[in-house]
Amino acid sequence: MTNMNRMGEGIGDRSSRRNSASIILKSMIAALKNSLKIATAAFFVLMSQIAIAGVLYDIIAASQLLLLSVVVYIGLSLYAARKKYVNRSDKAIYYRFFAARAITGMLFLACLFHSNQMGTTFLSLFLGAVPGQFLIIGIVGMVIGAAAFHKRSFRFALVMILTSIVTVVSATVVLSAQVSFAKNSGVEVASQELWSSEDPLPRSPSSIVSFPAADNKKLSALLWRSTVETIATRPVVVMLHGGGFASGSPADMTPTASMLADRGYTVFSVEYRLAPPERWKDATDDIVRFLQWLEVNRVKQGIASTKVVLLGNSAGGSLALNVAYGLKSGQIDTGDFAPVSPVGVVGLYPAADLGKLYDSTMYQDPRPVLSSYIGGSPSEVAAQWTYADPAKKIVAGLPPTLLVTGASDHLVYAAHVQAFSEKVASLGNDVQMYTIPYADHSFDARYNSPGSAIKRGVLLRWLDQLSH
Secondary structure, three states: OHHHHHHHHHHHHHHHHHHHHHHHHHHHHHHHHHHHHHHHHHHHHHHHHHHHHHHHOOHHHHHHHHHHHHHHHHHHHHHHHHHHHOOOOOOHHHHHHHHHHHHHHHHHHHOOEEEEOOEEEEOOOHHHHOHHHHHHHHHHHHHHHHHHHHOOOHHHHHHHHHHHHHHHHHHHHHHHHHHHHHHHOOOOOOHHHHHOOOOOOOOOOOEEEEEEOOOOOEEEEEEEOOOOOOOOOOOEEEEEOOOOOOOOOHHHHHHHHHHHHHOOOOEEEEOOOOOOOOOOOHHHHHHHHHHHHHHHHOOOOOOOOOOEEEEEEOHHHHHHHHHHHHHHHOOOOOOOOOOOOOOEEEEEOOOOOHHHHHOOOOOOOOHHHHHHHHOOOOOOOHHHHHHHOHHHHOOOOOOOEEEEEEOOOOOOOHHHHHHHHHHHHHOOOOEEEEEEOOOOOOOOOOOOOHHHHHHHHHHHHHHHHHHO
């Protein structure tokens, strides 16, 4: 009898352990499902806030709205968890949900920030760069919300549907504005440039050349030779990378250089010296020295064209304008001989007016970088600022100029580039200005995007006009 009792107890213990294991497994599965719903809902809440910020272009207000949304979302989730588990003996479940929600919310919030040399930027303007992808995300969210509603998960469905509607509407507004701008600018935007998430693989440079800088330091330039028959009247395109005068490399220009080479242009992407130390003169002089080297070595390099166009983005755009205008106005050092002036200059979201950029502190503070590059503030080293600033070299008779910038640029304000363009045009110079709706700084970082398509379209047309 005793043995039978022991056997019964053993069977009961095993049954109890199996039940406990089953309960634990079911609890883990339920917690996993709940956590997935939390993460999904949080993601779409944040996407909707980014979309709102992208349309309104108010980074400060959008960041406050986003932070408030995250705090409210976490608070409501905690309250729901407390109501659900407050009567259970194992209060640890509640605290685990508390930690999971708080950590998840903070992680998603942290992912919207990044640090660079100018400080911390709130990345609320993704929408202007990839509105097509946001539209797809919003549609996917609506499908998830409809499925949740069908399964009677009403609160989750409500969050998904409302946030996805906001994302879809915002993306549609931005996409429509950019496509309409492209059409009015005479540029065709292909379907892959609206929806594709993959960029084409650019072609590697044909070779690397070296040239002497002003202090006899050897610098390099990447060379892309044309992949098609080159028309002799087409200018050589000399490209200058961005990076706040303190970072970046010639390889950064590979996608645009490769595209131009495929259209019949010979392209160089040129190295210049970066701050620190101060490079207010060195960077400009390095580009002049390259133009001198190119003039001397043109035939040796197998280049038929005698014409040059300078093209730069951001800080590189500032340098391109400074050299092109400085050669015409005689306000920069040309050393042994003055190279032939460029027949045209292109500034992509260029730091065209360094004085105005110095005071552009609404979203980021550019003063430390500019002071490092130039050697002090405008009041401290006025002559050095004059040498480095293209806005100080605007005279009559400048080469044709193409300026392309983003209406929502939080670094180089579109209004400042527009004012620069108007000043250049006021003296009878040929300048074309394109301000892409909802586009931020570096809007062409993605090759397949409406902003990039507009840039390529107007750039190729402008270059072709120069060629004829």
